Amino acid sequence: MKVASIAPISIVLLLLSSHMLAAADAEYQVPRKDIDFKIFQFPRDAMPRIDCDTSDWEMVPESYVYGTSLLNDTEDGHGTDIDRNDLDVKVTVGWVKGLNRLYFLYEAHDDYWDFGRFNPRGYLNDIFEIVVDGDMSGGEFIFNELLVPDRTRDQSSPEYIESYTRYAGNHAQNYHIYTPPVNNAWVLVWGGQPWISEFPYSNVAYDYDFEHGESGKLVLEFWVTPYDHAPIEGPERAVESNLQENLQIGLSWSILDFDGDKRDGHYNLAHNVMMVRHADYLPAFKLMPMEPSVQPELYAEWNYQVVNMERRVVAFTDESIGEITSWNWDFGDGTTSTEQHPIHTFSESQMRPVITLEVTGKGGTSKRTRYWEVLLK
Numbered sequence: 017m018k019v020a021s022i023a024p025i026s027i028v029l030l031l032l033s034s035h036m037l038a039a040a041d042a043e044y045q046v047p048r049k050d051i052d053f054k055i056f057q058f059p060r061d062a063m064p065r066i067d068c069d070t071s072d073w074e075m076v077p078e079s080y081v082y083g084t085s086l087l088n089d090t091e092d093g094h095g096t097d098i099d100r101n102d103l104d105v106k107v108t109v110g111w112v113k114g115l116n117r118l119y120f121l122y123e124a125h126d127d128y129w130d131f132g133r134f135n136p137r138g139y140l141n142d143i144f145e146i147v148v149d150g151d152m153s154g155g156e157f158i159f160n161e162l163l164v165p166d167r168t169r170d171q172s173s174p175e176y177i178e179s180y181t182r183y184a185g186n187h188a189q190n191y192h193i194y195t196p197p198v199n200n201a202w203v204l205v206w207g208g209q210p211w212i213s214e215f216p217y218s219n220v221a222y223d224y225d226f227e228h229g230e231s232g233k234l235v236l237e238f239w240v241t242p243y244d245h246a247p248i249e250g251p252e253r254a255v256e257s258n259l260q261e262n263l264q265i266g267l268s269w270s271i272l273d274f275d276g277d278k279r280d281g282h283y284n285l286a287h288n289v290m291m292v293r294h295a296d297y298l299p300a301f302k303l304m305p306m307e308p309s310v311q312p313e314l315y316a317e318w319n320y321q322v323v324n325m326e327r328r329v330v331a332f333t334d335e336s337i338g339e340i341t342s343w344n345w346d347f348g349d350g351t352t353s354t355e356q357h358p359i360h361t362f363s364e365s366q367m368r369p370v371i372t373l374e375v376t377g378k379g380g381t382s383k384r385t386r387y388w389e390v391l392l393k
């Protein structure tokens with residue numbers, strides 16, 4: 017069985033060579049490192065309403081707004097020298113701590129809004145295209161070369177269909193958003209999970225006052241849910257990306273500008289059109305903490321972790337907002353602490369503790385109590 021002993025070696029070599037190829041690509045990973053891309057954190061009581069009234073975005077500082085000057089038409093010849101009369105856009109991205117959603121405000125001026133035709137190919141309208149990789153897994157996300165090594169193969173082949181339905185859009189999602197949609201869906205999802213374009217996985221509103229072929233300004237307000245795993249089977253089997261403060265996500269957008277039967281630009285933020293199908297080419301955006309300008313002056317909040325249930329030891333973590341000068345913990349058993357992050361041992365008899373943190377600072381005092389929950393198994 018000499019052949020059998022050789023085969024694993026050739027597989028190893030193949031794996032090595034593909035690994036080396038990946039390494040050679042590494043220089044492209046996380047492009048646009050010169051810019052600290054940021055996602056604005058909205059307070060819970062000021063989440064954007066999807067209605068194209070942009071007043072809910074007025075609290076967002078200008079440093080979060082990404083305009084035309086950052087784009088590069090890498091395919092149709094404009095490069096970074098973009099005529100603002102031809103296309104001028106602003107993109108702002110937001111999130112709310114505790115929700116796995118990305119909010120977008122897209123404001124665009126175009127000299128020729130192209131949307132009145134029926135296009136069987138699906139992407140010959142003006143399009144705002146976004147790609148999200150919520151956990152920065154990176155990698156190809158449209159073609160799986162293990163299933164379809166040669167992309168030119170028959171697209172109706174079972175292997176190709178299997179590759180597309182099981183793989184495309186699964187670990188990073190591509191949305192071709194029609195600007196505006198007329199007699200049409202609002203988005204073409206490039207992958208096997210069109211359900212991500214339905215409420216409550218996304219939501220969208222448009223505002224514009226122009227006809228096909230005219231110039232004008234369009235406002236698009238929407239949110240999407242990023243997924244680490246977005247399978248064809250639907251949301252029940254999906255895994256949302258867990259958005260956490262200070263984490264980075266992969267994100268880029270591109271604008272396909274059709275100005276009357278021809279594409280007149282594929283402007284993209286990544287400066288590399290590979291971004292549409294390969295997550296290594298997505299810039300990194302940071303999920304920002306709340307800006308001091310929108311924070312409450314003082315707000316008590318805390319969390320906890322049971323260190324040892326048998327010994328009833330619990331570690332408490334202060335998560336309060338504001339300039340705090342003192343912390344006062346009441347463990348509900350007659351004992352207190354002035355530490356910021358205390359560890360407390362509860363007695364056997366204390367089954368349902370009522371625990372309060374009171375913080376004091378420039379803004380006065382604020383309290384947060386948790387009833388009965390800390391020693392729940």
Ligand SMILES: [Ca+2]
Nearest residue numbers: 065067068069
């Ligand atoms: Ca709004």
Ligand SMILES: [Ca+2]
Nearest residue numbers: 102127128275
């Ligand atoms: Ca144009």
Ligand SMILES: [Ca+2]
Nearest residue numbers: 149151153187
């Ligand atoms: Ca991913």
Ligand SMILES: [Ca+2]
Nearest residue numbers: 128273274275
């Ligand atoms: Ca156009």
